[in-house]
Amino acid sequence: MARKEYTSTAYTDVKDFIYGSAKNPVKLKNGMVIGGGDVYPELNFTLPTMSLNDNTWNTALDHYREIITKTCERAYELECPGFTCELETLPAMTFKPEWCIEVTKVCCEIISDFQSKKGIKGAFRITPNDNREGDQVTHMYKGDRWDETMKAFEGSGKVKGDTDLIFAIETIGGKEIHDDALMMCDLKKAVFAMGAVACPDMEKIWTAIVDIAHKTNTVPGGDTACGLANTAMVLAEKNYIPRVFAAMDRVMAGVRSVVAMEVGCTGPDKDCGYEGPYVKAISGNPIAMEGKTASCAHLSACGNIPMCVCDLWSNESVQNIQLLSGIAPVASFETLEYDCRMLRTAKKKGWGAQLQEVLYDSDSLIDPHAWIMRPDVVLEISKGIVKETGYYNRVKAACRLSLESIKKGSDSGKLRLNDKEKDWLGQLLTAAAELPDTAEKLWEEVKDDCEKFDPKKYDLPYEF
Amino acid sequence: MSVFAEISEQIQNGKVKGVKELVQKAIDEKVNAKDILEKGLLAGMDVIGEKFRKNEVFVPQVLLAARAMNxxxxLLKPLLTQAGVKASGKVAIGTVKGDLHDIGKNLVKLMMEGKGLEVFDLGANVDPEKYIETAKNENCNIIAMSALLTTTMSVMPEVVEAAKKAGIRDKVKIMIGGAPITQTYCDQIGADYFTPDAASAADLAAKVCGA
Structure with missing residues (x-):
């Protein structure tokens, strides 16, 4: 499928930009409509502390069976109108795609069984790893790592039975440059990583995944910049890097993650992409989001605000351990469903906009990353992004506009920044103003400090 | 201001050019190389490290200082070698087999280098044997491992066992870290040290090596 660049945002009025409703809802076979008005819970889960190898694989499968079965039971008891379960595979399960396929089959069969016997509505999202890292990887689009990932998708698509299956992945294109950019807070390298490497990589890998999705009648969901902007967010939360840098990085990641939609993804976009609001604003496709419910996996300064425009509400990842109430995934699912019930009820009573206001005002005063997730800010910046053409220009616009918005918020007293953050904001604004007009010129400025990056691996034209 | 204080200040500001000029000037003036290292370069790193611990600066400022120190x-290396001054310690570092998360490990590495330690970076997805081989061949004081996944942290005890089998367990300290790692886990698998973040890992490694 040829790439179609969005030239306008999907929303013109911020009043329409609200949780549960997407311009292009995704209708599943089981009757769920994601983005069709209601927000549904999306449960994410992982194994407890254990080795994963041939000897323990059956034990791992038993964990997954237990999680899905008990979640379906709880969904039935709570009269949950619809839900999705997502499994982000562990690296070993993509190195060995048969495992990814087998676990997909097991989980889909359980959901299907509950659907037919109890009348609940559930879908499954499979997220194979992007294992294209390390010295052994000589090319991003051919070789064992690529083949394993594609085999994991295709095989999963074939064994899903009548269960609605969604594809997602957290691709890592550009990470080798972006990691260094983060550690040094090097704006130019971050822009190059996102605009000149990650975006074209997204186009290539998602064109292939969308093709498999079409062949297997699977929903092509979306991607998150987990290895890029989430790393920034977590480092900022640990006070390792400025929060303003992480916020800027997140908006740039929006340009990157929307590329999946440009080549045929329909959504729902993946939960840990806190850039999701930008994806929804530009594409109109539904998104999964996570916030306070993800504190079982990582801390963040964005607890309520990610709910503002979500269509699925998720928990990032919870280990299958026993709590007083039951297993942790079920406890997590229950929290998600009660959150969703609150969102649905507020909307039903005509209070959706008021609840949304509470959600964004509760977070956006104290953190720049939360600030750039405010629906009004998202829409304003998104409109600026789509005025530009081409990946580099869009990422460059995202960089500049996010910093300017943060400055505006800080100057007006609507966003609190400490002196250290203000100092970095000034430095970043200066660096953003110095960005050259083409990616090629930027490459000339950064290439001496990009020794881990091999453009040939990506079929990119840059030369040292 | 003494030349040591000047070097320290340039280190704190991450000024590579300024540090090089001042160190060269000190060398030309026959200042003792070990003193330049300890009273100038490392002293500057101590100040910036303390500022980082107090949340007064971010990682990039620490890493720029480390770059200037390197x-x-x-410039000092030939003189230090001539004088028989060795690196204060050696560390073999890597993310364990099956795990591809390496930014935390990279931060630890850079911060350890900032403490004057010689660090052998084995990368990510590292086989247990590779840690042992490097520790043996390079006479490392420390093996440092990180894991971010609950399913890969179980490789850590394999490395502890491999060190025992290779007969180097009494010569090398084993440090572990990563999101799912705890002191309890460290005790349980027989590793020596757990640290919760990059800065404390570097501090502890320097202490263990007597730097």
């Missing part, structure tokens, strides 16, 4: 150390 530039200064490179």
């Amino acid at each position: 530039a200064g150390t490179a």
Whole structure:
């Protein structure tokens, strides 16, 4: 499928930009409509502390069976109108795609069984790893790592039975440059990583995944910049890097993650992409989001605000351990469903906009990353992004506009920044103003400090 | 201001050029190389490290300082070797087999280098044997491992066992870290040290090596 660049945002009025409703809802076979008005819970889960190898694989499968079965039971008891379960595979399960396929089959069969016997509505999202890292990887689009990932998708698509299956992945294109950019807070390298490497990589890998999705009648969901902007967010939360840098990085990641939609993804976009609001604003496709419910996996300064425009509400990842109430995934699912019930009820009573206001005002005063997730800010910046053409220009616009918005918020007293953050904001604004007009010129400025990056691996034209 | 204080200040500001000029000037003036290292370069790193611990600066400022220190150390190296001054310690570091998360490990590495330690970076997805081989061949004081996944942290005890089998367990300290790692886990698998973040890992490694 040829790439179609969005030239306008999907929303013109911020009043329409609200949780549960997407311009292009995704209708599943089981009757769920994601983005069709209601927000549904999306449960994410992982194994407890254990080795994963041939000897323990059956034990791992038993964990997954237990999680899905008990979640379906709880969904039935709570009269949950619809839900999705997502499994982000562990690296070993993509190195060995048969495992990814087998676990997909097991989980889909359980959901299907509950659907037919109890009348609940559930879908499954499979997220194979992007294992294209390390010295052994000589090319991003051919070789064992690529083949394993594609085999994991295709095989999963074939064994899903009548269960609605969604594809997602957290691709890592550009990470080798972006990691260094983060550690040094090097704006130019971050822009190059996102605009000149990650975006074209997204186009290539998602064109292939969308093709498999079409062949297997699977929903092509979306991607998150987990290895890029989430790393920034977590480092900022640990006070390792400025929060303003992480916020800027997140908006740039929006340009990157929307590329999946440009080549045929329909959504729902993946939960840990806190850039999701930008994806929804530009594409109109539904998104999964996570916030306070993800504190079982990582801390963040964005607890309520990610709910503002979500269509699925998720928990990032919870280990299958026993709590007083039951297993942790079920406890997590229950929290998600009660959150969703609150969102649905507020909307039903005509209070959706008021609840949304509470959600964004509760977070956006104290953190720049939360600030750039405010629906009004998202829409304003998104409109600026789509005025530009081409990946580099869009990422460059995202960089500049996010910093300017943060400055505006800080100057007006609507966003609190400490002196250290203000100092970095000034430095970043200066660096953003110095960005050259083409990616090629930027490459000339950064290439001496990009020794881990091999453009040939990506079929990119840059030369040292 | 003494030349040591000047070098320290340039280190704190991450000025590679300034550090190189001042170190060269000190060398030309026959200042003792070990003193330049300890009273100038490392003293500057201590100050910036303390500022980082107090949340007064971010990681990039620490890493810029480390980069400036490495530039200064490179000039001093022939003189230090001549004088028989060795690196204060050696560390073999890597993310364990099956795990591809390496930014935390990279931060630890850079911060350890900032403490004057010689660090052998084995990368990510590292086989247990590779840690042992490097520790043996390079006479490392420390093996440092990180894991971010609950399913890969179980490789850590394999490395502890491999060190025992290779007969180097009494010569090398084993440090572990990563999101799912705890002191309890460290005790349980027989590793020596757990640290919760990059800065404390570097501090502890320097202490263990007597730097």
